[in-house]
Amino acid sequence: MSNAAFTTIAEFHRLLTEMPGPDDGALTGANERNSCLTKPPGALGQLEDLAIWYAGWRADPQPKLSAPQVIVFAGNHGVASLGVSVFPTEVTAQMVLNFQAGGAAINQLARTFGAQLDVHALDLDQPTNDFTKGPAMSEPEFLNALNTGWNAVNPDADLLVVGEMGIANTTSAAAIALALFGGDAGDWTGRGTGVDDAGLILKTQVVADGLGANPDAKGDGLTALRCLGGRELVAMAGAIAAARSLHIPVLLDGFICSAAAACLAQSAPGALDHCMAGHVSAEAAHAAILKQLGKTPLLSLGLRLGEGSGAALAIGVLQGAIACHSGMATFQEAGVDEA
Amino acid sequence: MSNAAFTTIAEFHRLLTEMPGPDDGALTGANERNSCLTKPPGALGQLEDLAIWYAGWRADPQPKLSAPQVIVFAGNHGVASLGVSVFPTEVTAQMVLNFQAGGAAINQLARTFGAQLDVHALDLDQPTNDFTKGPAMSEPEFLNALNTGWNAVNPDADLLVVGEMGIANTTSAAAIALALFGGDAGDWTGRGTGVDDAGLILKTQVVADGLGANPDAKGDGLTALRCLGGRELVAMAGAIAAARSLHIPVLLDGFICSAAAACLAQSAPGALDHCMAGHVSAEAAHAAILKQLGKTPLLSLGLRLGEGSGAALAIGVLQGAIACHSGMATFQEAGVDEA
Numbered sequence: 036m037s038n039a040a041f042t043t044i045a046e047f048h049r050l051l052t053e054m055p056g057p058d059d060g061a062l063t064g065a066n067e068r069n070s071c072l073t074k075p076p077g078a079l080g081q082l083e084d085l086a087i088w089y090a091g092w093r094a095d096p097q098p099k100l101s102a103p104q105v106i107v108f109a110g111n112h113g114v115a116s117l118g119v120s121v122f123p124t125e126v127t128a129q130m131v132l133n134f135q136a137g138g139a140a141i142n143q144l145a146r147t148f149g150a151q152l153d154v155h156a157l158d159l160d161q162p163t164n165d166f167t168k169g170p171a172m173s174e175p176e177f178l179n180a181l182n183t184g185w186n187a188v189n190p191d192a193d194l195l196v197v198g199e200m201g202i203a204n205t206t207s208a209a210a211i212a213l214a215l216f217g218g219d220a221g222d223w224t225g226r227g228t229g230v231d232d233a234g235l236i237l238k239t240q241v242v243a244d245g246l247g248a249n250p251d252a253k254g255d256g257l258t259a260l261r262c263l264g265g266r267e268l269v270a271m272a273g274a275i276a277a278a279r280s281l282h283i284p285v286l287l288d289g290f291i292c293s294a295a296a297a298c299l300a301q302s303a304p305g306a307l308d309h310c311m312a313g314h315v316s317a318e319a320a321h322a323a324i325l326k327q328l329g330k331t332p333l334l335s336l337g338l339r340l341g342e343g344s345g346a347a348l349a350i351g352v353l354q355g356a357i358a359c360h361s362g363m364a365t366f367q368e369a370g371v372d373e374a
Numbered sequence: 375m376s377n378a379a380f381t382t383i384a385e386f387h388r389l390l391t392e393m394p395g396p397d398d399g400a401l402t403g404a405n406e407r408n409s410c411l412t413k414p415p416g417a418l419g420q421l422e423d424l425a426i427w428y429a430g431w432r433a434d435p436q437p438k439l440s441a442p443q444v445i446v447f448a449g450n451h452g453v454a455s456l457g458v459s460v461f462p463t464e465v466t467a468q469m470v471l472n473f474q475a476g477g478a479a480i481n482q483l484a485r486t487f488g489a490q491l492d493v494h495a496l497d498l499d500q501p502t503n504d505f506t507k508g509p510a511m512s513e514p515e516f517l518n519a520l521n522t523g524w525n526a527v528n529p530d531a532d533l534l535v536v537g538e539m540g541i542a543n544t545t546s547a548a549a550i551a552l553a554l555f556g557g558d559a560g561d562w563t564g565r566g567t568g569v570d571d572a573g574l575i576l577k578t579q580v581v582a583d584g585l586g587a588n589p590d591a592k593g594d595g596l597t598a599l600r601c602l603g604g605r606e607l608v609a610m611a612g613a614i615a616a617a618r619s620l621h622i623p624v625l626l627d628g629f630i631c632s633a634a635a636a637c638l639a640q641s642a643p644g645a646l647d648h649c650m651a652g653h654v655s656a657e658a659a660h661a662a663i664l665k666q667l668g669k670t671p672l673l674s675l676g677l678r679l680g681e682g683s684g685a686a687l688a689i690g691v692l693q694g695a696i697a698c699h700s701g702m703a704t705f706q707e708a709g710v711d712e713a
Contacts, residue, residue, distance in 0.1 A: 072479075073469070073472055073477060073478055073479075074478075074479055074679050075460075075461075075567035075568050075678075075679070076568065077678075078567065078677065078678050078679040079479060079677055079679055079683070080656055080675050080676025080677040080678065081675040081676045081677075082675060082677065082687075121414075121713040122414075122711065122713050123711055125711055126710060126711055129708070129709060129710040129711060130412070130708075130710060132708070132709070133412055133703060133708040133710055136703070136708065138412060138702060138703025138707065138708045139412055139413075139702065139703070139708075140411075140412075140413055140418060140698045140702055142701070142702075143694070143697035143698045143701040143702060144694050144697065144698065146697065146701075147690075147693050147694050147697045148690070148694075228414035228417065228713065229414050229415065229713060317419055333675070334673070334691075335674070336419050336420040336421060336672070336691070337419025337420050338417065338418055338419040338420075338421065339414075339416075339417050339419065340413055340414070340417040340418055344418070347694075348421075348690075348691060348694045351486075351487070351687075351690025351691065351693070351694065352673075352675070352687060352690065354486050354690070355482070355483050355486050355487075355686075355687045355690065358482035358483065358485065358486045359479045359482045359483065362481070362482040362485075363477060363478065363479055363481075363482060364472060364475070364477025364478070368477065369468070369469075369471070369472040369475065369477045369478075370468060370471070371465060371468040371469060371472055372461065372462055372464055372465055372468060374460040374461050374567065374568060
C-alpha cells in the first residue's frame, strides 16, 4: 500500500473511506489474555485499554512494540510574513539542520525510546501562499505534500509518531480548527511559541481573515487542509492515513498534528480510530480539538514544542503497556491464587 | 552512608533531620543551560522543571540517568486475617515468586526502562500484629525492616523507585493517612484490589479501630509507621531516606508508597524534597495524600497495582526529560536564531 502517488484529492478521499479496521480476533484474544494476567482486574488502568487497542490494530493478541518511527515534516508558511510568530522564518530551515545534526528535543526523545527518526523538509524555499488572500496550496502542491507524507512511513514500523516544524504553523492549525469546528477565531488562537498581547490580536485577525478568504474550507476537512494548512500539515495527514493502510497505530502529537489529523476525521469518520492522543499541549486549543476528536491524552505535562515531542514521550507509556500485556505471567502460569 | 544499622528510632529520626539538600551550583548551571536550548522558553513544560530538579539532586548541571533501581518490598499484615482484602494472604508469597520468576507487571516495566529490579521479602511467615489490638510492630521489628530498606539501595543507582506487595496493605496505608492527616477513616479507605460494599464498610472500621488502638500514632510519622504500617512500608521509608543520603532522586509510586513516605515528611519537613510523584493512583485517597505532600504527579493513567508500577512507568518520562536537557544543542551550537 505504500509508495502510492495520489493524482487527485478525490482519490485520496475515497481511499480514506475504505480503510481497514482493527482485527476482531486479536481484540478478543487480547481481552482474554488481559483478564488472566497476575494483577487485580483493571489494576493497570489505561495501560490495559492501550495494549488491547494496539493488539487490535497490529492483529496480534500478544504484540510486540519494537520498531517505532518518528517522522518530522517541515514547511514554510506565507502567513509568516504577516508577523504572527516571534521567530523569523529562517528558523524552520535552521531547525531542520538541527534535527539532521541530532541537536533537537525530538532527537533525544526518539533515541530514548528507540525510535527511527526521519526528517522531511518540504520546499522550504517556497512558502505556501498567504491564506488571507486565497488558498494556501494548489491541488498539485497539496498532492505533492500528501504523497511525500504517505510514502515517508516505513512499512516495517509498528508505531508511528508524526511531528512538525514550521514557523507560523499554529496560525495555520488555528484556522483549520476554526474551519472544522466553528466558533470564533479567538477560541482557537493561542500564543504559539510566545507572541505578546499585540501579536495575539494580530494572529487572531489573520486566522479570521483566512477563513474569510477561503469560505469553501468551512466544514470540509481536505479543503481546509489545502486552503489553510501548510505542506507539513498535509504530509502529516498523509502519513497518518498511510499508517492506517499499513496497520500501524499512531500516537498523535500536539495542536498542529491534531489539527491536521482532524481534517482526516472530518472527511471520513473513523479515520483516526488507529490513533491515540499522545499528550495534551499547553496551547489551550489543543484540548478543545482532542475533545472534538473524542481522544483522551496519555500525558499532560505542559509541553508545547511540536516536533512530535509529546507523542514521542508517550511512546514510553505505550512500550510499558505492551510489555506488561505481552510479557506478564497469567495466574495459572505463576501459580498465584485468584480473588 | 549505606550499610547503616539503626539501633534506635531516635537515631534514625535525628539523621532524617540532617539530610543533605540539592546542589545550588548544579541548580544554577542547569537553569542556565535550560534557557539556552533550541526550543522556545518553557516549551518542554514540566520536563524542564524535572530535569533541573534532577540536576540539583545529582549535583550535576548536565546529568545522565543511566542506572535506575526498582526495589519491591513484600510483607504480610495481621489485619489481613480480618477479611479486609479479596485476596488470601498466601498471594503475597506467591507474588514474590512471580517477581523472582520475572512474570509480574513490575518486571516488564523495569526491563522496559532499563532498571535494576530487586525484591526483598520481609518475614512473610510472621505477619505484623493485628493493629486493631495494639502496635503492628515492636521497635526491634521496625528497625529490622528499616535497616533492610536502608541497605537495599544500590549506592551506584541514579534513580530509585520503591514498590510493595502485601495483602491488606491499603488498609495499613489508610490507617497511616488517618493518623497523619486526620479526617474520618472513610476519607482514606478505598476498595484496594477490589472489596465490595460490605468489605469496604468492614475495612473502614478496621482503619478506625487501628487508630483507636494506637492513639500515639496520631500526628507522629514514625510512630504511625511502626504502629499501623507493615514491614514493606517501613522498608520503603528506609530506602527513600537512604536514597536521600546517597544523592539519589526518588519517584514515588502509589497510595501505599506515598503513605510510607508521608511518615518521613511528617517527622522531618523537607524529607521528601528529593522525591517526585511518579503517578496518581485510581485509589482515591492517593490524590489526597499527594495534595498533603504538595506533590504533582507526572502520570495519571488510572493504575492501582502497586509493585512500584506507576513510578516505574514514570522513569520513561524522566529519562526523556533528562535526555532533552543534557543532549539538546544550544541556540549557539546549532546556529539557530533566537526569538
